[in-house]
Amino acid sequence: MSHKGEADRGPWHGRIDVHEGPRALRWHQCVTTLPPQAPPGIALLGFPCDLGVRRNHGRPGAAAGPAALRRALANLAWHGRQPLYDAGDVGGATRDTGETTLETMQAAYAERIMALLDAGHVPIGLGGGHEIAWAAWQGLAAQGARQRHPPRFGILNVDAHFDLRAAPEGNSGTPFRQIAEDCAARGWNFRYCVLGIAEAANTAALFDRACELGVAFRLDEEMGVGNLASIESTVFGFLAGIDWLYLTLCLDALPGGCAPGVSAPATIGVEPTVVEAVIRLTAASGKLRLADVAELNPSVDPDGRTARLAARLVWRLVREIARPSG
Ligand SMILES: N=CN[C@@H](CCC(=O)O)C(=O)O
Ligand SMILES: [Mn+2]
Ligand SMILES: [Mn+2]
DSSP states (O other): BBSSOOOGOOOOOOOTTTTTTTOOOOOHOOOOHHHHHHOEEEEEEEEOOOOHHTTTTTOOOGGGHHHHHHHHHTSSSSSSSEEEEEEOOOOOOTTTTTOOOOHHHHHHHHHHHHEEETTOOOEEESSSTTTHHHHHHHHHHHHHHHHSSSOOOOEEOOOOOOOOOOSSSSSTHHHHHHHHHHHHHHHHHHOOOEEEEEEEGGGGHHHHHHHHOOOEEEGGGGSSSGGGHHHHHHHHHHHTSSSSEEEEEEEGBBBBTTOSSSSSOBSSOOOOHHHHHHHHHHTTTOOOEEEEEEEEOOOOOTTTTTHHHHHHHHHHHHHHHSSTHH
């Protein structure tokens, strides 16, 4: 990683293929700390927070997700052409009291996302619990509202859960209900599509709420490799009705055997190849403005396989955004 000395590269270190020539690059050799006035690129932004997971009675530990993700990304092969920045992690301590709450973390993240979008970057959020989505939306919506004609927003969530819970306070299970309410308050349509819903992990009340809100979804059992053509048409249909896409990948959508390091591992789940296919489609649309990976919990990921899978999905995202056609 440039802009830093050998001793201060944090997680960004790995193998250097000194005998392979100039194209033998890995992420740790290409990522730079985000400088001021940087040309547009992809900006990684960490959300080291599990306060929403805790409030949702889940298994804590996702606050360590961004660090584990960076470590897993560092040694991956670099094929991109555009700049790749590390915009650091957000901290949520308030200036007056020094207190950090879920809401202060979300506000800090939203502010950074808005600034990154404003500078022309494509931010990729490294979670953190899925409370990252309410934070991301606030940044995206603020930026969209500043446009001459506010775009039609769409949220594509790859997740075993709707995360439309009703609760007096926000948590990791409420972000898309919060976004729906925000859209209603702004007079915007709520366009939300979820891929990978586990019927056994969402109550009938949540299916009712999804139905009332006009949410499009596919069950986990409709997300097999054999369903790819029909998955493509769901994604294309959704993309056709929007201008700006927010893609959020909840790692508990993936099979529990591949992604045990989350608060609520999936029993069946969506195969990684299918998630990659969804990423390809969304990146190729040219509508992707913002993405993130949520729920990585290193404390229940002893062999690091969930972090490696999460890194692979971030790698795929960056690889596809980098393609000239994308
Ligand atoms: N972001 C995760 N949301 C899920 C968690 C489920 C669980 O912990 O069992 C939800 O609230 O439904
Ligand atoms: Mn989930
Ligand atoms: Mn989720």
